[in-house]
Amino acid sequence: MSAVLKSIGIVGAGQMGCGIAHVSAAAGYKVHIYDLNQERIESGLATIHGNLARQVANGKMTEEERKATLALISGSTDLNDFAPMDLVVEAATEDETVKKKIYTLVCPVLKPDAILATNTSSLSITRLAAATDRPERFMGIHFMNPVPVMKLVELVRGIATDEPTFEAAKAYVASLDKTATVAEDFPAFIVNRILLPMINEAIYTLYEGVGSVDAIDTAMRLGANHPMGPLQLADFIGLDTCLSIMQVLHDGLADSKYRPCPLLVKYVEAGWLGRKSGRGFYDYRGEVPVPTR
Numbered sequence: 001m002s003a004v005l006k007s008i009g010i011v012g013a014g015q016m017g018c019g020i021a022h023v024s025a026a027a028g029y030k031v032h033i034y035d036l037n038q039e040r041i042e043s044g045l046a047t048i049h050g051n052l053a054r055q056v057a058n059g060k061m062t063e064e065e066r067k068a069t070l071a072l073i074s075g076s077t078d079l080n081d082f083a084p085m086d087l088v089v090e091a092a093t094e095d096e097t098v099k100k101k102i103y104t105l106v107c108p109v110l111k112p113d114a115i116l117a118t119n120t121s122s123l124s125i126t127r128l129a130a131a132t133d134r135p136e137r138f139m140g141i142h143f144m145n146p147v148p149v150m151k152l153v154e155l156v157r158g159i160a161t162d163e164p165t166f167e168a169a170k171a172y173v174a175s176l177d178k179t180a181t182v183a184e185d186f187p188a189f190i191v192n193r194i195l196l197p198m199i200n201e202a203i204y205t206l207y208e209g210v211g212s213v214d215a216i217d218t219a220m221r222l223g224a225n226h227p228m229g230p231l232q233l234a235d236f237i238g239l240d241t242c243l244s245i246m247q248v249l250h251d252g253l254a255d256s257k258y259r260p261c262p263l264l265v266k267y268v269e270a271g272w273l274g275r276k277s278g279r280g281f282y283d284y285r286g287e288v289p290v291p292t293r
């Protein structure tokens with residue numbers, strides 16, 4: 001394995017993949033983003049442009065640094081472009097079948113000593129690693145949304161992850177000026193094991209009529225000093241992601257306290273996934289977000 005990582009491949013041009021690309025390029029890594037179609041890549045690159053411009057506007061970055069960051073980022077729909085990468089981070093949809101399919105396509109392209117990581121927010125690292133040709137060089141590197149702002153990254157080893165891989169992942173996270181916590185490979189690790197049941201409880205609070213969308217979010221923003229209300233945060237994360245995490249907790253820990261709220265299921269079945277689909281607990285299609293209940 002190359003002692004120091006220099007180039008990062010990212011699978012998925014969604015909000016997390018582009019956030020990881022943004023912070024990696026800003027730290028000096030050569031970054032390549034892969035997605036299924038060029039439109040998603042262009043849209044992701046536009047988001048990165050916007051976030052970098054915002055950092056220049058508020059003095060967090062110089063114009064030269066912004067240009068240098070952008071010069072390090074490329075994107076394509078060709079997985080062969082991952083061949084020279086030292087580390088590839090999979091940031092695809094939170095679906096185990098999709099992730100495993102990606103690994104079967106990516107592994108043959110990678111250098112023998114390249115590390116493959118996943119940004120999964122809840123799935124078993126050990127089980128995902130078993131679907132690759134390199135369980136020793138497979139890690140969970142779990143970023144928080146929005147990646148350019150959130151300081152935490154969770155590091156999760158599978159049962160086969162070797163020490164050099166763990167050390168390389170730790171050094172990579174430190175080089176991004178982020179703080180790593182180590183979680184054992186159990187459902188939803190630490191952050192989502194605690195955060196998602198709270199969000200699910202907020203949805204039950206709405207479902208049972210204890211409070212309105214506005215009352216619930218205002219209560220937690222002002223009553224618990226949360227930067228976002230739990231329903232607003234659920235829309236930000238994505239209701240499909242929230243549901244998949246609750247299902248992973250419910251199935252993985254076999255405790256009924258993790259059963260997803262029926263209202264969350266209903267929203268996902270309606271395609272109301274939150275910000276990314278324009279509508280969730282709030283409707284984002286107008287000037288200001290409006291509660292949908």
Ligand code: CAA
Pocket residue numbers: 051054055058060120121143144145146147148149150191192195227228233237241
């Ligand atoms: N992308 C990138 N940057 C963003 C952003 C986004 N979507 N939203 C806000 N920012 C940046 C702004 O540019 C600003 O940066 P500067 O200080 O450099 O200007 C900074 O964040 C503050 O933004 P705002 O002042 O506009 O808004 P805010 O003060 O309300 O902060 C927030 C926005 C940082 C998102 C804040 O609301 C927050 O921290 N929310 C909670 C987020 C959270 O809990 N994330 C974890 C979810 S769990 C998870 O991610 C794991 C998982 O697997 C699901």
